[in-house]
Amino acid sequence: MKLVFLIPAFPLLGALSLIFFGRKLKEPLAGYIATAAVGLSFIFSVVVWIKFLGFSGNVFVDHLFVWINTGSFKVDAALRVDPLSLTMVLFVTGVSTLIHFYSVEYMHKDIDFPKFFLYLNLFVTSMIILVLGNNMLLTFVGWEGVGVCSYFLISFWHERPSAASAGKKAMIVNRIADVGFLLSMFLVIHYVHSLNYSAIFAAGPSLAKTTVDAIVLLAFVGAMGKSAQVPLYGWLADAMEGPTPVSALIHAATMVTAGVYLMVRLSPLLALSPDVAHIITIIGILTAFMAAMSATAQDDIKKVLAYSTVSQLGYMFVGVGTGAYAAAIFLMVTHAFYKALLFLSSGSVIHGMHDEQNLKKMGALKVVMPITAVAFFTGWMAIAGVPPFAGFWSKGDVLVGAFSESWLVWIIGLFTAGITSYYMGREYCLAFLGKARWISESSKGKKKSSKKEDHGHVVDPHEPSFKMMIPVVTLAILALVGGLLNLPFASSLKFLDKFLTPVIAASPSYFHPSAVNQIALGVLDAVFAIGGGLIAYFIWSKTYEKPALEFTLFKNAWYIDKTGDVAIARTSTKLAEVTDNVIEPKVIDGAVIGLSKLVLAVGILVRKMASGFVRREALVIAGGLVALIIIGGLRGGL
Amino acid sequence: MSVDLSYYLILAAVLFTIGLIGLLVRRNVLVMLMCVELMLNASNLTFVAFASKLKDVGGQADVFFVLVVAAAEVVVGLAIIVSIYRKRLGATADDLSSLKG
Numbered sequence: 001m002k003l004v005f006l007i008p009a010f011p012l013l014g015a016l017s018l019i020f021f022g023r024k025l026k027e028p029l030a031g032y033i034a035t036a037a038v039g040l041s042f043i044f045s046v047v048v049w050i051k052f053l054g055f056s057g058n059v060f061v062d063h064l065f066v067w068i069n070t071g072s073f074k075v076d077a078a079l080r081v082d083p084l085s086l087t088m089v090l091f092v093t094g095v096s097t098l099i100h101f102y103s104v105e106y107m108h109k110d111i112d113f114p115k116f117f118l119y120l121n122l123f124v125t126s127m128i129i130l131v132l133g134n135n136m137l138l139t140f141v142g143w144e145g146v147g148v149c150s151y152f153l154i155s156f157w158h159e160r161p162s163a164a165s166a167g168k169k170a171m172i173v174n175r176i177a178d179v180g181f182l183l184s185m186f187l188v189i190h191y192v193h194s195l196n197y198s199a200i201f202a203a204g205p206s207l208a209k210t211t212v213d214a215i216v217l218l219a220f221v222g223a224m225g226k227s228a229q230v231p232l233y234g235w236l237a238d239a240m241e242g243p244t245p246v247s248a249l250i251h252a253a254t255m256v257t258a259g260v261y262l263m264v265r266l267s268p269l270l271a272l273s274p275d276v277a278h279i280i281t282i283i284g285i286l287t288a289f290m291a292a293m294s295a296t297a298q299d300d301i302k303k304v305l306a307y308s309t310v311s312q313l314g315y316m317f318v319g320v321g322t323g324a325y326a327a328a329i330f331l332m333v334t335h336a337f338y339k340a341l342l343f344l345s346s347g348s349v350i351h352g353m354h355d356e357q358n359l360k361k362m363g364a365l366k367v368v369m370p371i372t373a374v375a376f377f378t379g380w381m382a383i384a385g386v387p388p389f390a391g392f393w394s395k396g397d398v399l400v401g402a403f404s405e406s407w408l409v410w411i412i413g414l415f416t417a418g419i420t421s422y423y424m425g426r427e428y429c430l431a432f433l434g435k436a437r438w439i440s441e442s443s444k445g446k447k448k449s450s451k452k453e454d455h456g457h458v459v460d461p462h463e464p465s466f467k468m469m470i471p472v473v474t475l476a477i478l479a480l481v482g483g484l485l486n487l488p489f490a491s492s493l494k495f496l497d498k499f500l501t502p503v504i505a506a507s508p509s510y511f512h513p514s515a516v517n518q519i520a521l522g523v524l525d526a527v528f529a530i531g532g533g534l535i536a537y538f539i540w541s542k543t544y545e546k547p548a549l550e551f552t553l554f555k556n557a558w559y560i561d562k563t564g565d566v567a568i569a570r571t572s573t574k575l576a577e578v579t580d581n582v583i584e585p586k587v588i589d590g591a592v593i594g595l596s597k598l599v600l601a602v603g604i605l606v607r608k609m610a611s612g613f614v615r616r617e618a619l620v621i622a623g624g625l626v627a628l629i630i631i632g633g634l635r636g637g638l
Numbered sequence: 639m640s641v642d643l644s645y646y647l648i649l650a651a652v653l654f655t656i657g658l659i660g661l662l663v664r665r666n667v668l669v670m671l672m673c674v675e676l677m678l679n680a681s682n683l684t685f686v687a688f689a690s691k692l693k694d695v696g697g698q699a700d701v702f703f704v705l706v707v708a709a710a711e712v713v714v715g716l717a718i719i720v721s722i723y724r725k726r727l728g729a730t731a732d733d734l735s736s737l738k739g
Binding site for chain 1: 665
């Protein structure tokens with residue numbers, strides 16, 4: 001298990017070699033090197049995992065070096081191998097490898113091809129450090145690393161102003177949330193004097209309840225930013241400006257799960273703080289519902305997926321809040337499979353449609369892209385939670401947790417599951433079924449004018465190359481069978497639950513519904529999932545324009561971004577204008593210019609005294625001397 | 639035999655006053671410079687008088703400094719006066735008011 005340091009080392013090495021030799025390596029070698037680096041990282045994750053299965057303890061810590069050593073406070077650079085970090089590292093490196101491989105073809109002919117893979121490798125390194133870090137500070141290093149890489153990758157096509165501003169938005173929103181994480185760490189340093197997770201958990205029960213509340217709540221603020229919870233979720237939708245593999249890697253499979261990971265990592269503390277857990281549940285279910293509604297009215301193929309990611313993250317936080325930690329991780333893993341699958345399939349669609357992302361301009365792609373259609377269908381089924389696809393089992397687990405906690409949360413969750421199936425169905429129907437809007441458009445173009453052809457923009461959808469199909473098909477299979485990780489039928493089949501139990505807080509005792517209840521809940525889940533999907537099919541396979549079902553409120557994602565824009569951005573712009581127009585010229589310049597005017601006025605007065613006549617000045621000196629003598633005599637009594 | 643200290647001081651005061659009055663009254667720059675020298679030497683006299691009275695050689699040492707500075711000052715002052723003569727053919731102090739503020 002000493003090999004654990006190799007897991008982050010390989011992608012780091014890949015990134016370094018791309019920094020120095022990227023320009024020379026060119027296409028496609030740079031891409032393959034990056035893929036190989038992450039692939040090796042995955043292989044070593046598996047090796048470490050196998051070794052860990054034979055390990056007697058629950059936690060193995062590999063001390064690399066002492067990082068910070070100041071008197072009583074010490075931070076090691078140490079990697080923590082335990083079931084939670086292993087689960088994370090396995091699916092992160094696994095899915096990342098597939099996405100790297102897919103990107104080699106997808107980014108074909110991009111000018112900055114090597115740079116793209118440099119960022120991807122750096123991102124994977126950061127993510128691995130995030131999950132393997134043995135203390136909060138090392139986790140924070142990875143946390144910031146993924147943040148900065150997501151900034152690079154979202155604004156990868158920075159010539160587009162929208163991409164540049166989307167990158168900035170992601171950066172700023174994440175920074176706001178990071179303040180929470182930092183404050184949480186400061187509290188931990190103050191009260192625990194160590195940032196090591198083991199030390200924090202050991203100290204947890206002896207801390208005051210308000211202290212634990214504050215630590216967990218502040219950490220959750222950090223998680224809200226990273227995992228795009230209400231109200232800090234706008235950046236994730238905008239992040240779709242990045243290349244599609246980036247959306248798949250960052251905004252579905254890995255980075256956004258960091259918040260959920262952090263809360264599960266801190267679950268021994270969170271378990272001590274039921275109030276904060278309730279807050280997390282409420283925010284989670286609110287996010288799940290609001291984002292799902294937003295997804296029903298989006299026209300951009302990737303924005304639907306973006307909001308669905310936000311919604312799924314909301315579900316994960318419902319799992320965290322209700323104490324169903326293993327279920328949250330289970331959902332995270334299966335979500336990584338099917339969301340990466342959906343994003344990569346949509347990438348194939350966008351690729352085939354020559355960078356067209358508008359669903360309203362697609363349709364009937366099933367005929368020309370049958371494999372992608374099947375893959376996307378699999379993703380739909382999986383995310384909707386239709387049995388036996390992966391999503392059914394994982395979302396089922398989360399909903400069982402919600403059911404145990406509060407029937408209201410459960411009903412909203414169940415309804416949202418139906419909505420999830422509906423909006424994914426809408427997306428599938430708009431893209432793959434119905435009439436082909438792209439043919440009509442190109443023929444229209446031919447009749448009216450040949451403008452389209454001048455730009456060489458003949459729409460000619462086609463199945464992507466074989467190399468792009470491999471990761472998609474692999475992920476489709478995973479999305480189909482991912483449920484096997486944690487089947488609820490017998491406790492011996494709950495592999496993930498059993499694996500994670502030693503390191504996460506125990507679920508509350510009420511969290512074990514009877515078998516009958518569980519079956520009933522499962523049937524309800526399936527009914528809602530299939531129902532939502534069928535509704536979508538009947539509406540959207542026939543038409544593509546139905547404004548009555550695409551509310552402006554949802555199209556604008558509940559105006560939360562706009563509210564923030566008006567309330568914060570506009571007002572601070574106004575404030576800046578006031579300072580620029582009033583305070584700067586009047587107050588600051590006034591003070592500076594006023595001072596110089598004062599000096600000038602004094603000078604004009606004083607200079608009259610200098611007459612230039614030597615004798616008069618000598619008289620003044622002599623007079624002064626006499627005056628001094630008189631004063632001295634009066635005071636000193638000469 | 640010794641002369642009383644007060645005589646020296648009175649002499650010095652008289653010399654100083656003559657110098658000061660000369661400085662204020664005369665318009666010839668050369669004469670004004672000489673008056674300044676007179677005032678300096680009046681103060682030198684005071685120094686020496688006190689030095690001998692108090693048996694302190696420091697006062698006499700100070701006089702050397704004053705002499706040296708006065709010599710340097712005379713050099714500079716005369717040089718200025720000479721250059722003024724060359725330019726203006728005359729050295730009346732009241733004409734030289736180009737430093738007026």
